[in-house]
Amino acid sequence: MKIVVIGAGGAMGRRVADRLERRGAQVVRAHRATGVDAATSEGLTAAVDGADVVIDCLNVAAATEAKAVAFFEQTAANIADAAKAAGARVVLLSISNASDPAVNAKMGYYKGKARQEQVYREKLGEQLTIVHTTQWFELALTMSEQFALGPLAMMPHMVTAPLAADDGADVIVDVALGASFAGAASIQVRGPERMDLLDVARQARKALGRKGKVFSLRFGGPGLTDGSLIPDPADVITSTTVKRWLATL
Template sequence: MPQVAAADWGVEGDAVRVVIVGASGTMGALVSEALTQRGADVLRAHRGSGVDAQSGAGLAQAVVGSDVVVDCLNITTQSAAKAKAFFGTAATNIAGAAEQAGARVVCLSICNAADPAVNRRMGYYQGKAAQEAAYAQRLGDRCTLVRTTQWFELAQTMTDQLSAGPVALMPHMVTAPLAASDGAAAIVDEVLEPSGRHAIEVRGPQEMDLVDVARAIRSAHGKGGWLIPIRFGGAALRNGALIPAHADVVTTTTLDQWLAASN
C-alpha cells in the first residue's frame, strides 16, 4: 500500500487542515471536494492511500498536523456483529489518533440510528450506534456527529442491489430524504464553523417513503419492470421513526430537483 505522510499536505498557511477518512466513498468524496473548494487543506485517507481505520494501519501518520478528522466510513453489511466490529473499532482508532494529534472529529451518522426501536432489526444501524458510543466515550465534546436522514441515492442503491431481471424490491422506509450533496454541505459547515455541539440533525425537505423515491428514480431513468415494496427492519422504519423530532438543518433540494440534476 502507498504510505501517507504529513508532507502530503498541499496547502501552507492558515488553511484548516482536514483528514477525510473514507474519502473514496460517496459522502467522503463529496465532502473532500466541497472542503477543497472552500479553501481547506484536505488529505484524502482510505485503504488505497495506505490508511486502514479498522486495523489502524497508517492512521496516526495521516492525522499528524490535522485540525479536524472527518469520519465518512462505510461498510456494506446487515450483520450486526460485522457492523459493530467495523464501526466501533474504527471509531476507537480514529479517536485515539485525533487525540494524539490534538484534532477534533466530525463524524457522519444517521438520524435515530442509535434508538433501539430503530436499530433492533437493522445490523448496520447497530454498527452506527456502536460508532457513536465509541466517540462519546473517547472524545466527548471533541466529536460532533452530523446525523442525516436517508439520501435519495440510497433508494437507487438498494433497488439496484435487490434487483433480479425486471423485478426490484424496496423496503418501506418513511423518512425525510435528502440529496447526499446537501448532507455533505452540512458536514463541511460543521468542519469550518464548529458549533461545539454533540450532534447536528439534518433532514430533507419532504417526508416520504423511500419506496416512492425508488419508483420516481426508476421512472426518470426509463426502467420498466416491477418495483415490489417489502417490509424489512421493523415497524419503526415504516412509521417515521427515522425522522428526527427536531432538525437543526432542513435541506432544500427536492426529489424532483435532484432527479432533474442527475439526468
Template sequence: MTMIITVLGAAGTIGSRLAEQLEERGHEVRRASRRTGVDARTGVGLREALGGADVVVDCLNLEALRAATARAFFEGTAQHVVRTVRQEGVGRIVCVSIAGAADPAVNRLMGYYQGKAAQEQVYASSGERVTIIHSTQWFELMDDVVRRASIGPVSVLPTMTMAALSARRAAAHIADEIEDSTDDPHSRTLTVRGPEVATTREIARAILSSRGSIGGRRPRVLWQLPYLGRGMADGGLVPADGIVDELTLVQWLADDEG
C-alpha cells in the first residue's frame, strides 16, 4: 500500500537515508526539516507537513551535552508532534530512538541520551498509535567521534561497547517496520542492531586501516577511556535481542557505503 509519510529531521543522517528508502519503495515522502520551513521546536510548518499524512517519522536530532537542553528540545518537539497528529488525524507516529537511552547507567553522563529518553516517554504516554524503534549506533558516527576526540596524532576515544550497524541498513529496517505494521492497531517497541559486538577503538582501527583516515583525521595513536561512564563501556548500549542486521563492519567497508 502506498502511503504519505512525513519524515521529520529529513536532512540528517538517518532521516535522509530513510526518506530515500521510502521513495524507492514508491511512497510519497514529505521531507520536513528547518531547511524546508518546518520547525518542530516551535511548531511552525508542522500542520502543513503532517496534513493528510498516514505516518510521521521523528528522526529529529540535536547536538546537546547538557541534559536540560536535550530534555527541553526532545520533550517540546514530541509534544508539538503529538498535538499536530491529533489535529490532522495522522494514523501513526514512528520515533527513531537509541538503544539504551533510557538506562540510567548509560545516560547518566549523556545529556543527549536523557533527552531521547524523555522523548520516548512523551510518545509512549500520548495515547496515539506509536512505534518506538531503538537503533544501535551507526558505523558512520565514528567519523564524528574520532574527530571530536583527536588532538594532533592522538585520539582518546570514549570506551563504548556497541553492536553497530550501517545507517543505510538501519533505515531499511525502519522502512520495513513502517510498511509491515500499517494494519497493526497497537503501539509497539522494537530494536535494530548489528551482528557484531566491538568497542569504539576496535571499530575506529578497522575503518582507519581500510580507508587511511577517519573523520578527516589520521591518528597514529588510538586510546580509549570510559569517560562517558561504565554503563557505555561495559555493554549497556548492546541490546539483548531485537532485529539483527547481517552486514558486518568488514562488509560495510568493502561496499563503501559510507
C-alpha cells in the first residue's frame, strides 16, 4: 500500500510516517524539504500519483486568522484535487470541535482548520476520513515556550482531555491502513483525563527542570475553558495518562 504523508517533516507527520513504515507501507514523506509544497502544488501531483491513501498532517505557524484560513483553504483544495485525480482516499488530521463557533470565535488557527475540513468535505465527500483529536500533551510545552520571557512563561487555560501525540499517531495509522473505522467519515479521539493544559505545562516544565513560574494568560474566550474542546461522545479514548507521559520527558 502506497501512503503519502503530507507534512511529514512535522511533529505528527514524522510519527505517522515512521509507524507506517514499520507496518510495511510504502511511504512517501511529502514536505518542502523533499520538494513538495502543498500550498503551491509544487511536486504534489507527482508525490500523490499511484497512492492509495493521502494523510494530511499539515501545520502552519499563522499569527492571524486570515493567514490560517488562507493556508488551510489552499492546501486542502490542492491536496484534494491531487488525491481525487489519483483515486486516493484522504485521511485528515484535525482538532476536535474546531469548527464549533463557541470554540473558534477567538481562535484564528481553529477557524483555519474549520475551513480546511469544509473544503475537503466539499471536494471529496465519502473519499475523506477526518481524525479529530483533542490537544496533545506536547502542545502545553510548545505554547508555554512560545509565550516565555526568561524564566517566566505564560499559558492560556484550556480545559480539554489531552492525549499523547504518539497515541494520536497510532489511531491515524490504523485508520489509514484500514485496521479500524473503515469507511468512517469522522472519528473523535480524546485522552483519558479531563484537565487544564495550563496544569500540564506547569508539570512538564517542572519535570524538565525548568525554573520560573507559568502564569495564566487570558486568551481564546470561554470556549477554551468550559469543556467545549472535549468531544462527547468520543470514538477512541487513548490510554497514556499525563503521569505516564511526564515520565518520558
